[in-house]
Amino acid sequence: MTTRRPSPYPYWFVLPAAVIFTVLFLVPTVASFWFSLTRWDLINTEFIGLDNYRQFFKEPFLVQGLTNTVIYAVLTSGSKTVIGLLLAVLLTSGLRGQGFLRSVVFFPVLVSTIGVGITFSVLMHPTKGLINLGLAEIGLPKVGWLTEASLALYSIAFVDLWKGVGLATLIYIAGLAAISPDYYEAARIDGATRLQRFWRVTVPLVRPATVTVVTLSLIGGLRSFDLIWAMTRGGPGFSSDVLASVIYKQYQAGFYGLSTAGNVILFLLIALIILPLTWWFNRREVDL
């Protein structure tokens, strides 16, 4: 055994990464399951069973955080997917100023989320904001984008779309570039209309990009925190709270066990949505 030559690709190469990842990511993740069952002040723990979870599903504002998370994620992911694909088709069709437009659509992706959030909360100001002034200009009533409880979450989702659609577009542009022009040529010869070519050629063949866009934006949407925090802090009331902001609020209030239970719920929610989706995406691929 000792005579065997050591591999030129030794496993200790993995060690620095493995140690950091294990200590700062895996250990806290595993520990979270235990701490979510306790009353906890970071020093002493008291086992209280499923009480934190019971409380979570009993408090209406905590439950609202959960439903808001799903609404927000589905809304932002769906709109980014659809608009991203349409923009990508538009921006690969040989328009004048195409390169400029691509840059303009993509740039917000790289900008500070907090900066974007503050800017849009000013633009959405109920009386002085540019958006409402613009609406008034064309004779429409003013809207309390962030001050009305029934609207706040959707207004933030719109800003999320504004900031993130450029990434979806970029991924779709790369996906479209990989489709051989032969398919379009063949479809044209067969007399397919523009719309038919889009539905029968583009949509099926751009699937790998769709999988990436949907998965990335869903995970991002379910975990989103900073934009919401910068724009409304979860308000008015608890109307735009999501799981990530609930976790932060409970942490600030010193309810560490409850906060950690929120974390576990978020983890389970992501797994529950993403794993079946990934499985479904992969299965469909085999069928093709």
Added chain:
Amino acid sequence: MTRRDARRQWITGMIAMAVATVIFIVPFAFIFLTAAKTKQDASRLLFTWPEQWQLWQNFTEVLKARNYMLLLAYFNSTLITVGAVAALVVFGAMVGYVLQRRRTGWNKVIYAMVLVGLMVPPAVVPTIWVLQGLGLFKTIHGMILIQIAYGLAFSVLLYRSFIATIPRDLDEAAIIDGAKPLQVFFKVILPLLKPVTVTLIVVQSIAIFNDFTNPLYYLPGKENVTVQLTLYNFQSQFTTQFNLLFMNILLVTIPPLIVFIFFNRQIVAGMTAGAVKG
């Protein structure tokens, strides 16, 4: 293409341009114009030309605010970004290298960890508990380690697929010449990874520089403030001084703009990795 088609395309182009300008450029123009206004002028929140330009005055005032806090924040953010990205390059490439070159049962474990790292949200309070136990809570190096832990999965994935394009003959030749594993990696492989390394540096730098949530949890305290947190703190402090608030936003927007202008291609490569299955 007929003349009518050409005209239609020209018109669509013009409309697209106009709509994009309104939707995507107006907010940035608003930031810039408000950052150049006087206090009273800015407080009206209007999208107008400044009555009086005072870009430089606002700039120095923001820098001086709270005893030069923004400068400290830039220093801290730069330190965290540089430290974390350097480690992400070396450690990520090492894992990707072994993962691609050596095929054993362990690979499955590593892949599973990469997936976990991409998908699972960090458990914040237990992480604080671990950091406290190690004496790393509220420290810059603790923050660097956190950013490494959270960024590793993406780095490994990016490097692994790129290393697959580097022929094994190269490492084998070096091994025959008597090079040790570390020498092969640092002298032969790592230099060849330069294109993907540039991509990784650019994409991760932007992500870490723009990160708000993690410093909020793991790096509280005035002396540890980062750029995004400064902006967040100023949000409540500057409610009557929108010119300074927007000058601050302008200042955090400029670094990504510069990176975008110079590294557009690498950013696109990094962000579209995985969109096209090869």
